[in-house]
Every structure is written in structure tokens, then in C-alpha cells.
Amino acid sequence: MSERQPTLRERRRFETRRLVQAHAVRLFTDHGYDAVTVADVAEAAGVSAMTVYRHFPTKEDLVLIDQPAQLIAEQVAASSATQPLVRRVGGALIDAATALTGGNGDEPEANERFLLDCLRLMVSTPALRARHLDSQYALQQAIVDALGGDATDPDAAFRAQAATSACMAAMHTALTRWTEDDGHTKLPDLVTRALAASFGDDAVATYRKG
């Protein structure tokens, strides 16, 4: 029971943050990312522009969502080192996709709706797409570290980088397709299919049959 309930200030802070982000995504979706200024977002949310920057360092961060990097890294670190690289990383990504979307029915819920709105913006807006790709790149570094290969072997490190980046790319393709389908296709399935298209069916066989 180390879970202490959040104080009033924390709740307020979190609430304004959520409010600002919700208004931002709505305005961006309605009028386009470039056509909406940070001042517009602030006014819609009923706060000052400075407050927006206090919660989100840049305008782009209003849309970018934190990927469960910690979760994925732990999953990778826990996987058996005897398996091929793409299977270790790919398996973790499939599990992360399952955790992210709940993996239940075919109708996305409210939380998923917001995620889809953000992803749509990320795919269609160049500035956001670039930042999103770079955050995936950061996640890639975390995964490579979690793979825990022999740090003294530069060739092994290179192979780990290459395999991981390829897996991340497949994941990104699945995410893009997921937004195009408006979340109606199950994300873990899309990730699995993307990995299979890249690395062959046998590379993800255990996940398809299990």
C-alpha cells in the first residue's frame, strides 16, 4: 500500500494539463496543426500561453504521447538471450501493443480514441511525424541497451542496432495502418503481420500460434 493518493495541487495540475492537451488535439484536428497557434490553444483552454509551455516544452509535445519505453525495455531484458534478436524485440513489441490497446473488442474506447487522434496528427503533419520518428529512435536505443549484448564486441552491437531498428520500423508501419483502420483492426495482429512480412513467418511463429 505504498500508493499515496495525489494531493489537490497534483490533481489540479494534472487536470489543467489534460485540459490543455485535449483542446489542443481538438483544435489541431479541426483546423490543422500549423493553422492553430499556441495562443489559440491557451485561450481555448482558458489559461495563459505560458502555462501551456510549463506543461508542454514545445508545441509538438502537445500531440506526442509517451511510449511505454520502460515496459518494453524490461520485456526485452527479460526475454531469453538464446532466441534470435528479431524475435526477442518483436515479441516485446507485440506484448506492448497488447498492453497499450487492451486487446479487447473491435470498438475502440475513449482512451483509445484520443490515442488515435494523436496518431493521425502525427502521421499527417510533417513536423510531428519527424518528432515521432525521433522518439521511436530514442526508444530503439533503450531497447538495444536492454538486449544486453556483449558491449566489448562492436560487431554484436551493430547487429543489435540493425535488428532492433528494423523491428521498430515494422512496428511503425503497423501503427500507421492501425490509424488508417481507425483502430478497428487489432494492433497486436498488425504488429505481428508487419514483423512476419519483414522477417518471415517463422520469425514470429510462436506468437501467431501461441
Next chain:
Amino acid sequence: MSERQPTLRERRRFETRRLVQAHAVRLFTDHGYDAVTVADVAEAAGVSAMTVYRHFPTKEDLVLIDQPAQLIAEQVAASSATQPLVRRVGGALIDAATALTGGNGDEPEANERFLLDCLRLMVSTPALRARHLDSQYALQQAIVDALGGDATDPDAAFRAQAATSACMAAMHTALTRWTEDDGHTKLPDLVTRALAASFGDDAVATYRKG
């Protein structure tokens, strides 16, 4: 002989463009990308800030280099459709790497030196890295189009996207490693190894043995 020689105006224009870019990369390398303003670059090059923007739409474009997208796309389109996707795309990328670096001795020449300076900045500076990744993403779309799969089959299109993005990611890993090695390792070899690490040795066998 449809090659008409460039007029004086064109030569002057190209020269100022080259001058501005050279000063920019030098200043960015010496003092860091963020610490140097566009006005600084303009002053160093002996032009006005407006002239910089006339040649380079954004500050980032001072460093970003055009990828030989056209070349790669044609190569992909010309490859045999009976081969696996990753081999078609991977082969084109290896060929492009060969064309880009000349593929001669181990000591990089002047042109390659500049390319390496730009790549170093792209890897180390977040804003540039993001833009670079997005330009690779644009190239990916061109490659997928060049693959020319059945446009009416969404599943085939999805597999093409996944396989291509994974190849591009391996290519990026090779580029990163190439800059870390200061261009002393042959780029085509690095690309080949990155592809092999992702998709298995047999996926690029013809290129390793041939």
C-alpha cells in the same frame, strides 16, 4: 549533346549556395547547431539572412542532403518482382550506397568529408535527426510505389510498407555506423551487414558472394 553549359548567373547562384552551406556546416560543427543563428551563418558567408532563406527554406535544410531517391526508386522498379521484397529493396540500397561513396579506397575524399560532417550533425542534433528520419520516410514511400505491387490488395501494400521500412531502418543503422567510423569502413559492406543482421544471411546472399 543536350548538355548546355550553365550560364554565369547559374554558376554564381550555385556558388553562393555552396558557400553558405559550407560556412553553415563549419559553424555548426564548431559551436553546435543550436548556438549558431541563421544571421551568424549569413554574416560568415558575407550575404544577408534573406539570401540564406532563398537557397535553404529552413535552417535544417542547411545540413540535410538530398538522398538519391530517384536513383533508388528506379533500381527497385527495375528489380525482378519474383524476388522477396527485402532482397529487392535491400539490393537497391546496397547499390545506392556504392554509387554514393564511390566505393574506392579506404580514405574518404573531399566530397565524402563534407557528407560525413553533415551526417555527424544529423546524428547528434535532435532537430536534424528528426528531419533526417522523416526524409527517409519520404524515400520509403517512393520505394513502395516503385515496388509496384497490386494496388488493389491492401494486404500486399501493407507487407510492402513493412518490408521497405525495415530495410530503410537497417540502412540508417549502417549510415550511423559509417559516420562513427569516420567513413573508413566501406558503406556498401555496412549496409550488407545490417541487412544480414536483420533478415538473415541468405536474404542478401547474392550480394555477398557476387
Next chain:
DNA sequence: ATCCAAGTGTTAGTTACTAACGTGATGGTA
């Protein structure tokens, strides 16, 4: 009740970038 710090607002900057207009040199043409 009191004090501290967190959250917010306000103001004044810097910098990337755009739009509009003026100027001098260049290149084709009469």
C-alpha cells in the same frame, strides 16, 4: 495561524521564418 513553495500570469525579449518592395547586374533581343 504562519511560512514556503508550487502553479500561474505578465512582460519583454530572442530567433526562425514570411511577405512585400526596391535595386543592380545579367542575358536575350532589336
Next chain:
DNA sequence: TACCATCACGTTAGTAACTAACACTTGGAT
């Protein structure tokens, strides 16, 4: 050779994304 349209560049004014510094209000602990 004379003319003029166009191109490259400069100047100025403006917008918008941020940043720094300071003041104010309010929640939370003593």
C-alpha cells in the same frame, strides 16, 4: 550596340515559437 525583362540579392516589417525574469495567489506543512 541599345534596350529591357528577369534574376539574384538586399531591406524592412511582421508573425509565431519559444525563454527569462518578476509578481501574485493559493495549497500544504509546521
